[in-house]
Amino acid sequence: PQSHHAGTGPQSARRNQPFLTPPEEEEGGGGMGRGKIEIKRIENQSNRQVTFSKRKNGILKKAKEISVLCDAEVGVVVFSSAGKLYDFCSPRTSLSRILEKYQTNSGKILWDEKHKSLSAEIDRIKKENDNMQIELSRHLKGEDMNSLQPKELIMIEEALDNGLTSLHEKQAL
Amino acid sequence: PQSHHAGTGPQSARRNQPFLTPPEEEEGGGGMGRGKIEIKRIENQSNRQVTFSKRKNGILKKAKEISVLCDAEVGVVVFSSAGKLYDFCSPRTSLSRILEKYQTNSGKILWDEKHKSLSAEIDRIKKENDNMQIELSRHLKGEDMNSLQPKELIMIEEALDNGLTSLHEKQAL
DNA sequence: GATACTATCTATAAAGA
DNA sequence: TTCTTTATAGATAGTAT
Numbered sequence: 001p002q003s004h005h006a007g008t009g010p011q012s013a014r015r016n017q018p019f020l021t022p023p024e025e026e027e028g029g030g031g032m033g034r035g036k037i038e039i040k041r042i043e044n045q046s047n048r049q050v051t052f053s054k055r056k057n058g059i060l061k062k063a064k065e066i067s068v069l070c071d072a073e074v075g076v077v078v079f080s081s082a083g084k085l086y087d088f089c090s091p092r093t094s095l096s097r098i099l100e101k102y103q104t105n106s107g108k109i110l111w112d113e114k115h116k117s118l119s120a121e122i123d124r125i126k127k128e129n130d131n132m133q134i135e136l137s138r139h140l141k142g143e144d145m146n147s148l149q150p151k152e153l154i155m156i157e158e159a160l161d162n163g164l165t166s167l168h169e170k171q172a173l
Numbered sequence: 174p175q176s177h178h179a180g181t182g183p184q185s186a187r188r189n190q191p192f193l194t195p196p197e198e199e200e201g202g203g204g205m206g207r208g209k210i211e212i213k214r215i216e217n218q219s220n221r222q223v224t225f226s227k228r229k230n231g232i233l234k235k236a237k238e239i240s241v242l243c244d245a246e247v248g249v250v251v252f253s254s255a256g257k258l259y260d261f262c263s264p265r266t267s268l269s270r271i272l273e274k275y276q277t278n279s280g281k282i283l284w285d286e287k288h289k290s291l292s293a294e295i296d297r298i299k300k301e302n303d304n305m306q307i308e309l310s311r312h313l314k315g316e317d318m319n320s321l322q323p324k325e326l327i328m329i330e331e332a333l334d335n336g337l338t339s340l341h342e343k344q345a346l
Numbered sequence: 347g348a349t350a351c352t353a354t355c356t357a358t359a360a361a362g363a
Numbered sequence: 364t365t366c367t368t369t370a371t372a373g374a375t376a377g378t379a380t
Binding site for chain 4 (some may be wrong): 032033034035036037047050051055056057058061062
């Protein structure tokens with residue numbers, strides 16, 4: 001009821017013809033407006049576009065209404081067949097937050113390839129980490145010396161000598 | 174017009190009172206049904222729940238319809254105020270794919286937070302990794318032997334002996 | 347693509363089961 | 364919570380701008 005035009009006078013009274021095609025009964029589906037329509041792809045490109053535009057607005061409006069009326073969190077993303085994007089997200093939140101909640105709640109994972117690769121990298125590094133931990137441990141216990149390279153063994157031999165020296169000094173106390 | 178009940182007879186004819194509360198004009202908003210409602214949070218918990226249930230179904234239906242009629246990709250996620258989840262995704266695709274497209278198309282990053290935390294974890298683990306690498310290296314070079322316990326040194330001495338033996342054998346070839 | 351204008355068809359607020 | 368019924372407010376198909 002927003003008098004957006006503030007009628008100044010009866011300047012426009014007859015635009016449409018009174019619709020003179022009454023008995024055109026086709027298959028009944030679910031629709032609305034002047035004629036019913038079936039819920040199946042609208043083949044006429046032009047009609048499809050117009051219907052999309054109107055219904056898209058309708059959905060976004062409904063989404064906004066339910067979010068306000070019922071204090072619900074709503075996220076809607078729509079792509080026209082031409083690939084144009086439209087979206088809605090309830091106030092006080094963000095699509096990000098809604099989707100994070102979605103994942104927690106549904107158990108489904110939504111994130112993209114980038115995240116998968118990041119997660120994979122984390123797994124890889126963690127494994128590398130574990131291996132290194134094990135290796136370190138084995139070295140500390142002196143196992144697996146056979147797998148060391150000659151150069152390394154010599155370095156260790158020298159180092160060990162120093163270590164033993166200080167060890168013997170300590171034991172002498 | 175799907176005759177889902179196939180009326181067998183006039184078994185129920187009068188259920189409701191003819192609505193005897195005519196002039197209850199409140200503030201006009203936007204609504205529908207027997208009485209108009211404003212688009213503002215419904216305070217009555219019960220009514221809010223009922224309205225949510227009905228409108229939620231309505232939105233999901235509309236989403237399905239537009240996806241079929243207009244060949245559009247639609248994703249809808251709804252959380253009731255109680256936190257229950259409902260969702261819809263057009264056929265032949267997935268929320269994941271729709272959201273990926275959303276990001277590409279809008280330039281908005283939906284996973285910013287997740288992204289940051291994953292990246293942070295990677296940095297943390299890498300650093301841990303580096304530290305371990307350094308420690309391992311120091312052990313290999315025999316530094317820090319002074320901090321080893323006597324028992325460990327003896328074990329290493331023995332192991333080293335084995336290592337040296339096999340080393341000398343290799344060098345003898 | 348979006349809007350305007352209607353006639354129609356839907357969605358749904360209320361209330362009770 | 365879900366369903367039914369009824370009365371209405373909304374949404375929208377068809378058309379023309």
